Amino acid sequence: MSLRIHFSVNGTHKELLVESGETLLEMLRGRLGLTGVKRGCSVGECGACTVLVDGLNVDSCIYLAAWADGREIRTLEGLADGDDLNPVQQAFVDHGAVQCGFCTPGLVMTATAMAEKGIKLTRDEVRRELSGHLCRCTGYQNIMTAVEAVLED
């Protein structure tokens, strides 16, 4: 069954016909070519597919595309202004928080949601907020440092 939905993605209004069994991940990658949204575990464990829905970080692999109707979706592709990275992206570069890069888009989205709230967090709180992301390369230390640097600014 197809459903017609209206939503905005990275500030642009879209109208699409989606399938009832389509996930937000499938819609963003397959229909809109937003391949910064990564398909990792497909069961909401790894966080690679994290996008922002009305400002909240969610796992797009276990979120129905139909639920995007009327909502504002943001992905990695919408963060930089031309060649200017957003503060979280820049901090990831500055602090060497990227190795293979597969977990990076999801982490950047969660960290962007945290940064935009403008609330200072303790190290433990930062760890907790990032706990829905798995990174198999970095050991997390540089990621933590990058996120803390953004939150301190």
Next chain:
Amino acid sequence: MLDICEYYEAESLNDAKRKLASSPSANIIAGGTDLIIRIRDGAMANASLIGIGRIEELKEISLCKNGDIHIGSMVTFRELEQNCTIKERVPYLGEAGGTMGGPQIRNVATIGGNLCNGAVSADAVAMLCCLNAVLVLESVNSTRSMLIQDFYLGPGQVDLMADEILTGITIREQDYLGYQGRYIKASQRKAMDIATLGCAVSVNCQEGTIRDLRIACTVAAPTPVRCSSAEKLAVGLKATSDNIMKIRDAALGDVTPRDSWRGSKAYRKQLVMINIQRALESLVLTDGGE
């Protein structure tokens, strides 16, 4: 693509009830963080779903005039944890919910979904059992309420009729006023893991004497259990280390855990004891543990 042949977005509670009554094979979907995974695993071929996530009246947490707290079934774990009424009156319930999944899951997963799945490890459930939470179940023709303990029939089985929707949870003032609580989740990872054993304690302790104690454990039996014999023993006791040891030992008679790959029966029994002890020590211990 998930094997979902039909999806209906309910516009109101009445709309959802009517649609459910007229679609015998349909399932309600809340946040979907469990259900979508079951569908992906092939457990529900040709699923027909009714979404209730946009029904505003199910998303509210309200403090009633009589002091009761009503939590709509579509309140997410994140909202539960951040809500002012919950923080002020039953902070330990928000904290218990805050151990579930990770942030992205808590932004979407709902308290109602957590209950209706009937998972033996559900993180909000142990504390709701201590709070004697009353569940409200509604269909086109009926409304009924029941204590949370009666809702659980077995692993993954709850007393929810095919045409019923869990609309909310009431926590009565008498069940939280004067109580402190703590939920201790034993799991192999601190985040993104399912409880090996969940232990919730709420206690009314005045001047060093336990007036009332409630202990509920999950993954300690086929359904969440209250440790009634330990609770009875505790009433009137001074909150001393010796008495806490007596209470935790008594709780062993109230649980029937099983062996699973997450933990053996013996290990789970140990977790029941040690986590009741730790929760009580942190809440009420008066003699400093000497």
